[in-house]
Structures are given as structure tokens and as C-alpha cells.
Amino acid sequence: MVPLSGYLTLSAILFTIGVIGVIIKRNPIVVFMCIELMLNAVNLTFLAFARYHPAPLAHDLAGRTEVYLAGQMYVVFVMAVAAAEVAVGLGIIMAIFRLRKKVDVDDMNILRG
Amino acid sequence: MDLNAVLAHPFWGALIRIIIALGFLLSIVPFLIWWERRLLSWMQDRIGPSRVGPFGLLQTICDGVKLFFKEEIQPRGVDRFVWMIAPGIALFPAMTAYATIPWGPNLQLTPVANVNIGVLYVLAISSLGVYGIVLGGWASNNKYSLLGGLRSSAQLISYELAMGFSLGTVIIAAGSLELPKIVASQLEPFWGSVPWLHNWFILTPWGFIGGMIFLVSMVAETNRTPFDLPEAESELIAGFHTEYSSMKFAVFFMGEYAMMLVFSALFTVLFLGGWSPLPVNLTYLADHTSVAWLAGLLRFLESSWIAGFWFIGKLVGGISFYIWLRATLPRLRYDQLMALGWKGLMPLAILNLAAVSIWIAFGIVPGLIAAVAITVLFLLVTMGGLKKFEARSVTLLDEAVPLR
């Protein structure tokens, strides 16, 4: 059986890769992708804990059995938030590109339109 | 060792199922291409390929051999790695999505894996098909290919939504995501009351609307005419596969046809009652007829022995529908494509989801009223938009900037 620490280590490594990417990349889209990678690493942790330390928090519709879903629910919401975030974030990048015709992160240091 | 034991074996049974599904998929694609060329010729009053083999059946195999031995041309400045793997990525989802399609009632033979999230699985995997096109278009280092890839990605995202909502109607009606269970729920009495008819979902009001939405979206997802903007010969010179030649082109081509096959199969399973030959319940008729040979014939027609043939027949019907569309309709303009997807299909699909929910929750009469009301409402709202749609000319928002 795969130990829980295996999943946690993998998740930590992926999260760190995402952090490095956010620090060193200058292409805003790649920075964005690294943020997505971090979110996914966190999702993996949620699901691993949902599997190994299930918390009985709800009943199914008929009230028959207890459902251990807290971790999975978190992942559902994280995915929804990530989707909204990507839509708005890429919209912002497109708007910046239309204004300035270039998208280098290091050039985006003037706080005016 | 008898056959049933082999089929029930976890490894050998799976291997046999994979061989059946993949063998069918790979062996039928050449004949589909032949059928497309032949049918298209008939529709256009031509003869089509007729020289090689009987009725020209071996023409596609000859073409395949020719493509295999052709010199491969790789333009300067391509992204080698991405360029190499793009055709493979285009073929992968078709093959994988095919794994959950059941052809007949015998579950030991046909779906390679009867997963409990069947519909979602097929939808998710088939949405990966766009990667081959987008990456191929980008890696070719050609502005036409790039435009083809761009168009393809936008088109796929737009029509995926409408397709998902139309699948939602089927899922709500059948109460399951498993494809064999969805077929089984279509073999029940018609509208829950007429026992001598099957409840094919296409024969219900919400199922009809959902089926039509699915039909349009599946043509858009496979990039076929009238939605073939990513490869538009007259503007983009074959778009994403302009630079591909030899076997890579052949693999792209095969991926497209395999994807058409998958979507036809999905349409058959979800709306056309899967492997049942007719909407009429033949077994019920056989039980109520006094003529012995007729009863035997009817029972045979609906038996599991020839269920697969009915299924394949419906598949060929779906493919023929694609070809018919290609022979009939002109290509859409890009803004028309987007308007149809977002302003036409999406709202209709959402309203349709409401209709099926009312049908399931409150019964048939409120369901019928809701379906009619929703259709009328939708038509009233879109008719106003449609007039504008017809008369509108496109104004360029910005000066055209040449792509580097």
C-alpha cells in the first residue's frame, strides 16, 4: 500500500516547483501556469487526506450511510475557483497586452493604465 | 478451458475486448474513407474511386501505402519535438474514448472498460482531441497553421459546453452515467406507458432537442463541414496540417475519422437506443403474435446475437450523416460559428435541461407543457436576434496585424 507520506512528499515537491516557477519566470502566462500547478499540488493533498484520514461529515441523500467527502468537496471548490481565476487572469493579461503590446512581467511595474 | 472462463479472466478477457474494439476501429477507418469519397461522389453526380479492387474498395489502402513511402518534408523552424508528437496526440483520444462504448448487451465482449462514469469519461477524453490540432498548428511555424490551431481551440471550448448540457439531459433521464445502463433505460416502455415501443431518447421532446444539439456540437468538435474552419481549404490551405506530409498526415487523417466514429457511436448509445434495431419493441410483439415463424424472426432480430450489427449499422448511418452535411452545407463564418454556439445552442441546451427535470420530477403532462413552452420562448427570443443575424455584415474592429 502506498504510504500517505508518499503522496504528501510528491505534493510538496510539485508545490515547490510551482513556487520556483513563479519566482524565476518572466512570462506572465507561465507564471500563471505555475500557480495552477501549486493549486493542483494542494488538491492532491486534500484527496490523499480524504482517503487516509476520512472525516464522516455528511449523510447521503437517503440518509443510509455516512459519506466521507470533506476532502473531495474542497477539491471541487478549488477547481471551480481555479476556473474562474484563469478566466479573469487571462483576460487581464490580454488587456495588458492590448495596452502595452508586450507582456514581460518585469515591465509591469508602473501602477497606472 | 471454455470461452466464458476466458472472457471472465481479468487479463485475457480484457485483452480480447481490447482486440475486438481496436481491431474494429483500425480496420473500419479505410473503408469509411472509401465510403466518404464514394458517397460524396454520388451526391455530386460523380463516380469516385472505382478502379482498385471491387468498387474501388482497396483505394484507401493503396493511398495508405503511398503515404507510407512518401518523402517526409519538414519545414525549417519547426519545433521538432512538438511537431513529432502532435499527430499521435490527435489519434490518442479517439482510441481511448472508444473503450467505454458498448455495442451489445454482452458486457463481457464490448466495452473494454465499463466504468461507472462512462459519459463523463468519453466527454473528458474526447475534449483532449484539440491538443493534437493546436500543437500541430503551432509547431508547424506557419501562420495559416497557427490560425487553424487558434480557431480550433476556441471552437472546441465553445461547443463543448452545449454538448455537456445536452448530455446532461440524457444523464438526468437515465439516472446513470454508465453507457450500458443508459441503453437499458432506453429499452423500457415508451414514455413509461406504451409497452410495444422503446423509449429511445430521440423520440421524447427533450431528447429530440438534446439530440439535435449534440448532433451539431459533435460535427463542430470533429472539425467537419460546416464547422471545418480550422482546416478551411479556401482560406487557410488545410490549416493545422498544411505542413504535414507522409505518415504524419495519415495519422491526423485517421484521428479525424476515428473521432467521427466515436461521436457517432456516442450518439447511437445516448439517443438512438444503442443496439436495438427499431423503436418498436420486437420482443413484445413476438409475445403477442400467434404466427410462430414471425415470433421467432422477431425474437432473433432483437437477440444479442446480431445486436452488434444493428449498432454498426447505426454507426455507418452517423458517418453518412456527416458526409451528407459535407456535401450540402457551406462553411460558417467565424462570428456565425461563435454566435450559433453561445447564443443559440447554449441557452437552448440549458432550457432543455430544465424541461427534462420537469418531465422527470412532475410527470409527462407538465413535462410536455414545459418543453413546448421552452421551445416557443426560445424561438421568440432568438427570432429577433436571427433577423439581425441575417442582415449583419462584419466590421473589423481593428486594423489587421500581420502575424510574425
Place this chain on the structure above:
Amino acid sequence: MTSDLFVFWTLAVISVFTGVAVIATKSAIRSALALVVNFFILAMFYFLLGSQLLGIVQIFVYLGAIMVLFLFCIMLLRVGHAEQLTETGGLKLAGAGALSFAFLALLMSQVLEPVSRTANLPDPQSVHAGVSTVEAVGAGLFTRWAFPFEVTSVLLLVGIVGSILLAKRRV
């Protein structure tokens, strides 16, 4: 080595490799491609962890929509090629590496040690038998998690309106 351990390690190696590829490649398209593979492997992990629904939703949402959107933007803004937007200098890289490894070490030392000390982990097979189906998740969304579910829908609506406002030239 049991079969699930073998699967886990294979997937983990691919996952870390593609994760590194996301930040190591110069071309943004290749980064996106590596991330696509990475998300696909993560979906496989979700399957391993017994939540088939979330695995398939991962493929559907991330690979089918979000990454396609990323590729669309990269191609539209023409920032996909290698020569554009390369990183500055090795100093930043070294600093980032050192910082991140310190971060990783902190994370691992704080989390892994207590986790490995926890004895008597429940057998996942028995706990999760037949639970993480579509039915269970759906029931959860409409009963106990109904409020966050509705709030999320509002958030998505705000996201739609916001991105349209940003993308439109004239409002």
C-alpha cells in the same frame, strides 16, 4: 514491491519530471504541454486515491478547458517562442532555488514527521468502499455543501462578467 506501489512510483517520477519541465523549458508552449501531461498524471493519482469523479473532472476542467485556454492565449499573444522572455541571470535562479528548497525542507519537516508518527492508519479500502461515486458527491453538494456550492456559482458568474468586461473594447 506491490503493483500499486509500482504504479505510484512510475506516475510520481513522470509527474516530477514534467513538473520540472514546466519551469525548465524556455518555450511557453512546451511548458504548457508539460503541464498538460502533469495534470493528466495527477488525474491518474486521483483515480488511485479512489475518487473517479474528481479524476475525470480534473481531465475535463483542466485539460479540456483551462489548458486549452492557456494555449489559446500563448498563441494569440505570440509569446510561445523560445527567444522571447527568457530569464535574467543565474543569480535570481540560484536565489529562487535556495529559497524554494528551504521552503520544501520546512514543509517536509513540519508535515511528514507527525504524519509518519501517526499509527494505525485506517485501511482505505474498507473506509471508501463504494463511497466516492457521482451519486455521493452530488448528494453532498446539494445537502451539506449547498451553501458553498451556491457561493461558488456566484463566483463563477462574477468571473464570467469580469472576463467579458476585461476583454471587451467598448462596454
